[in-house]
Amino acid sequence: MQVFIQTVASGILIGGVYALIGLGMTLIMGVMGIINLAHGQLMMVAMYITFVLFSYFGIDPYICIFVTMPLLFLIGILIQKYLLNPLLKVESILPENQVLMTVGIGMVLTEIARFIFTSNYVSIKTPYAAKAIFIKNISLNLPMCIAFLIAVFFTLLLFWFLLKTDTGRAIRATAQDKEAALIMGINTPKITYLTFGIGSALVALAGTILLPIYYLFPDIGGPFTLKAFVITILGGLGSTIGAIVGGIILGIAESLGATYVAMGYREAIGFVIFVLVLIFLPGGIKSITKV
Amino acid sequence: MKSIKIPILILLFIAFPLIIRSDYYLHLMIIALMWVTVGTAWNLLAGYTGQVSFGHAIFFGTGAYTAGLLASKLKISAWWGMLLGGPCAIIIAAFVGWVCFRLRGPYFALATLAGGEIIRLVAVNWESLTKGMVGILLMPTFKSKLPYYYIALGIAILAMLKVHFLMKTKYGYWFLAIREDQDAAEAIGINTSLYKNISLLVSAFFTGTAGAFYTNYMGFIDPSVVFSLHYISIMTILVVIVGGVATTFGPAIGAFIMVGVQELFRSSIFGLAPKWVSQAHALAFGLLVVFVIMFMANGIVGDWHKISRIFRRAR
Amino acid sequence: MVLWEIGIRYPEYLEEPDRSLIMAILELKGVTKDFGGLRAVDNVSFKVQEGEIFGLIGPNGAGKTTIFNLIHNVYTPTSGDIIFAGRSIKGLKTHQICRLGIARTFQIVKPLGRLSVLDNVAVSAFLRTDNVRDAKTLAQEVLNFTGLTSVAHMPAKGLPIGIRKRLEIARALATQPRLLLLDETSAGLNPTELEEAIALIKKIREKGITILIIEHIMKVIMSISDRIHAINFGVTIAEGPPEMVAKDPKVIEAYLGEAYA
Numbered sequence: 090m091q092v093f094i095q096t097v098a099s100g101i102l103i104g105g106v107y108a109l110i111g112l113g114m115t116l117i118m119g120v121m122g123i124i125n126l127a128h129g130q131l132m133m134v135a136m137y138i139t140f141v142l143f144s145y146f147g148i149d150p151y152i153c154i155f156v157t158m159p160l161l162f163l164i165g166i167l168i169q170k171y172l173l174n175p176l177l178k179v180e181s182i183l184p185e186n187q188v189l190m191t192v193g194i195g196m197v198l199t200e201i202a203r204f205i206f207t208s209n210y211v212s213i214k215t216p217y218a219a220k221a222i223f224i225k226n227i228s229l230n231l232p233m234c235i236a237f238l239i240a241v242f243f244t245l246l247l248f249w250f251l252l253k254t255d256t257g258r259a260i261r262a263t264a265q266d267k268e269a270a271l272i273m274g275i276n277t278p279k280i281t282y283l284t285f286g287i288g289s290a291l292v293a294l295a296g297t298i299l300l301p302i303y304y305l306f307p308d309i310g311g312p313f314t315l316k317a318f319v320i321t322i323l324g325g326l327g328s329t330i331g332a333i334v335g336g337i338i339l340g341i342a343e344s345l346g347a348t349y350v351a352m353g354y355r356e357a358i359g360f361v362i363f364v365l366v367l368i369f370l371p372g373g374i375k376s377i378t379k380v
Numbered sequence: 381m382k383s384i385k386i387p388i389l390i391l392l393f394i395a396f397p398l399i400i401r402s403d404y405y406l407h408l409m410i411i412a413l414m415w416v417t418v419g420t421a422w423n424l425l426a427g428y429t430g431q432v433s434f435g436h437a438i439f440f441g442t443g444a445y446t447a448g449l450l451a452s453k454l455k456i457s458a459w460w461g462m463l464l465g466g467p468c469a470i471i472i473a474a475f476v477g478w479v480c481f482r483l484r485g486p487y488f489a490l491a492t493l494a495g496g497e498i499i500r501l502v503a504v505n506w507e508s509l510t511k512g513m514v515g516i517l518l519m520p521t522f523k524s525k526l527p528y529y530y531i532a533l534g535i536a537i538l539a540m541l542k543v544h545f546l547m548k549t550k551y552g553y554w555f556l557a558i559r560e561d562q563d564a565a566e567a568i569g570i571n572t573s574l575y576k577n578i579s580l581l582v583s584a585f586f587t588g589t590a591g592a593f594y595t596n597y598m599g600f601i602d603p604s605v606v607f608s609l610h611y612i613s614i615m616t617i618l619v620v621i622v623g624g625v626a627t628t629f630g631p632a633i634g635a636f637i638m639v640g641v642q643e644l645f646r647s648s649i650f651g652l653a654p655k656w657v658s659q660a661h662a663l664a665f666g667l668l669v670v671f672v673i674m675f676m677a678n679g680i681v682g683d684w685h686k687i688s689r690i691f692r693r694a695r
Numbered sequence: 696m697v698l699w700e701i702g703i704r705y706p707e708y709l710e711e712p713d714r715s716l717i718m719a720i721l722e723l724k725g726v727t728k729d730f731g732g733l734r735a736v737d738n739v740s741f742k743v744q745e746g747e748i749f750g751l752i753g754p755n756g757a758g759k760t761t762i763f764n765l766i767h768n769v770y771t772p773t774s775g776d777i778i779f780a781g782r783s784i785k786g787l788k789t790h791q792i793c794r795l796g797i798a799r800t801f802q803i804v805k806p807l808g809r810l811s812v813l814d815n816v817a818v819s820a821f822l823r824t825d826n827v828r829d830a831k832t833l834a835q836e837v838l839n840f841t842g843l844t845s846v847a848h849m850p851a852k853g854l855p856i857g858i859r860k861r862l863e864i865a866r867a868l869a870t871q872p873r874l875l876l877l878d879e880t881s882a883g884l885n886p887t888e889l890e891e892a893i894a895l896i897k898k899i900r901e902k903g904i905t906i907l908i909i910e911h912i913m914k915v916i917m918s919i920s921d922r923i924h925a926i927n928f929g930v931t932i933a934e935g936p937p938e939m940v941a942k943d944p945k946v947i948e949a950y951l952g953e954a955y956a
């Protein structure tokens with residue numbers, strides 16, 4: 090029983106970070122209607138930046154947030170503006186061009202990283218990496234707890250932004266009905282840049298706070314993109330609450346899978362969930378609640 | 381006029397290995413012909429029926445492992461895999477269709493992508509069945525590359541003929557209707573579910589056969605190769621897009637171009653460029669995707685008027 | 696094979712109806728449709744006699760297109776039943792319903808853009824035959840019938856709205872229906888096109904096809920309908936011959952402000 094609670098607890102912690110990844114993707118999906126298959130690769134970029142800052146300048150990862158988030162925000166805007174929006178005007182038989190473009194971008198980012206850093210696994214050793222805090226009999230890894238709290242903070246910040254600010258409302262409006270938003274005077278192209286930027290910033294945050302716990306190599310983007318996609322489908326396409334719930338569920342499921350099944354299949358858990366959702370609940374969690 | 385060009389082309393292909401006696405180029409041609417088959421098969425499902433699969437590695441790998449497992453587990457010649465690779469791929473495709481056709485457009489694409497990754501992970505981890513990352517090693521049946529070339533050519537021609545003539549029948553019209561507007565198609569009496577699956581099964585059959593051929597030719601397969609997202613699934617998509625979606629010869633043209641470009645980088649432009657160029661071939665692949673989608677989304681055949689205009693202006 | 700000009704012949708698998716027994720080719724019995732909390736169609740019932748032109752009118756959002764969607768099972772009724780030629784079609788798949796003999800047009804036309812006009816219609820013709828040549832012949836006949844021969848080989852995408860609306864009808868006709876659902880096929884047409892549209896609908900009726908038509912343009916629906924069923928907010932408010940319905944106070948109230956075109 091003890092082990093079970095322990096497993097669920099660490100699952101929740103990592104789930105909080107996963108939620109950030111899912112939120113970024115679901116925002117992009119909701120507003121632009123495109124699936125960003127470079128999502129994980131953007132996270133990888135943020136992680137490498139953090140790695141460099143920590144290894145060469147000794148800057149603590151949690152401070153790096155203030156570098157990686159704005160940087161990836163900018164990169165996101167540039168990608169949307171120069172690589173994705175132009176595609177909307179291209180007349181082609183296959184409508185999945187935007188998705189394919191993100192695949193290409195993802196590959197380019199991965200290979201550039203491989204070029205600079207080689208395929209070796211790297212990780213960072215922060216002084217508090219192995220520390221744990223104890224609640225009753227459960228030990229919780231300290232960096233994970235910090236990561237979770239930061240994730241929660243920024244999630245709340247995001248919700249405040251989306252619900253209370255004008256720009257946030259503009260984003261939600263565009264997500265609901267692009268043409269109507271345009272008619273209402275919202276600068277839709279700008280909103281798309283902003284959304285991709287925010288999505289990238291969120292996933293950069295996730296990467297930065299995960300680095301102390303994880304290891305890093307150029308191909309790490311792929312699995313995380315797929316995680317993001319699983320979370321989004323699980324929560325319901327375009328649903329922010331769904332992304333949070335989905336993230337936590339995935340975190341717990343992976344944790345349980347790793348503990349009770351086998352380490353090797355940890356990655357497969359996400360896929361199993363994905364297939365089950367597709368077969369039994371195609372609308373995601375969103376469709377059974379009213380969020 | 382076109383009807384004379386094609387037999388001449390076929391004759392040239394048949395004569396090729398007899399004229400150019402180089403194993404290196406023969407190898408490239410064989411690989412290219414294999415991609416012609418896979419590209420043509422994918423084109424049927426995506427270009428003509430509008431269902432863009434990002435997971436064709438599922439069928440390729442299934443065909444490859446059918447041949448491989450028959451040889452390594454049952455000690456049957458892998459050539460039986462050539463006959464069974466297609467049907468096994470069909471069985472897998474039936475399941476894939478049942479799960480994935482609930483989704484449309486980009487979500488279908490992603491479902492197939494995930495499917496490809498799932499089966500890859502299964503192949504990696506189910507070591508008792510597939511030997512995991514160790515892979516399957518076979519003794520190639522023929523010493524010379526010649527027979528493989530003609531087999532690959534035969535499969536490619538068969539695939540192109542099948543797709544070409546299928547598109548001229550009722551099936552072809554209904555596939556196109558589904559692509560153009562699935563709801564309208566349903567409203568005029570087309571059982572869209574059924575026909576999407578038919579398209580998928582035919583597509584999977586040829587892809588699986590190509591996979592089985594790959595096992596026989598290369599003599600070695602492992603999950604990271606035959607179930608690869610980037611080097612099988614995405615490569616397939618690129619092959620068809622570069623050549624021209626929804627055209628008979630587009631996938632074929634694209635196959636030769638993509639194999640050519642890949643080889644160009646892997647060999648550092650045949651040894652003329654510095655060594656790191658070959659390291660960068662994966663990067664080049666990614667850049668190629670970006671470039672093609674941005675500027676050539678309809679492929680060489682589709683955007684021919686654009687391309688010829690560039691050349692005209694350059695004069 | 697069925698040659699259209701000879702006259703309507705029912706596909707073999709649909710038994711020749713005993714007209715003395717079947718009173719109505721289509722019957723809606725207490726059909727209700729809820730979308731979450733919204734009741735789009737509320738206990739609507741009517742019968743359509745074979746061979747008549749039955750009009751369905753109501754202000755925007757009254758639920759008319761929803762009724763078409765229910766007949767064609769794009770949505771399934773929350774309660775009630777839909778009977779076609781004596782058998783319930785509730786819950787059948789859309790393509791099966793089309794096969795049984797109900798064809799529809801869409802309010803916002805859905806041409807198969809990259810196909811030619813001829814191919815658009817040929818696609819539907821394939822419902823009744825597997826032979827390519829027969830399908831094309833039938834398609835050509837339907838194009839002649841609907842006056843689209845001049846654009847037969849043009850891609851459907853760039854064509855003007857009047858032609859696309861006629862194509863929508865042609866495509867439905869090629870499935871050789873017994874009942875044709877027309878959804879606002881006259882919207883956006885100029886006066887000449889309007890006259891042509893009315894003439895076409897009358898020609899279709901002469902072929903023996905029953906027509907259920909949704910229309911906003913009063914001139915069209917009043918002049919061609921045998922009977923009209925008026926709904927508002929998903930509820931039936933009147934039914935009867937056009938002159939009677941036009942004078943019904945509830946109908947006038949529902950359309951308050953909408954000019955008699």
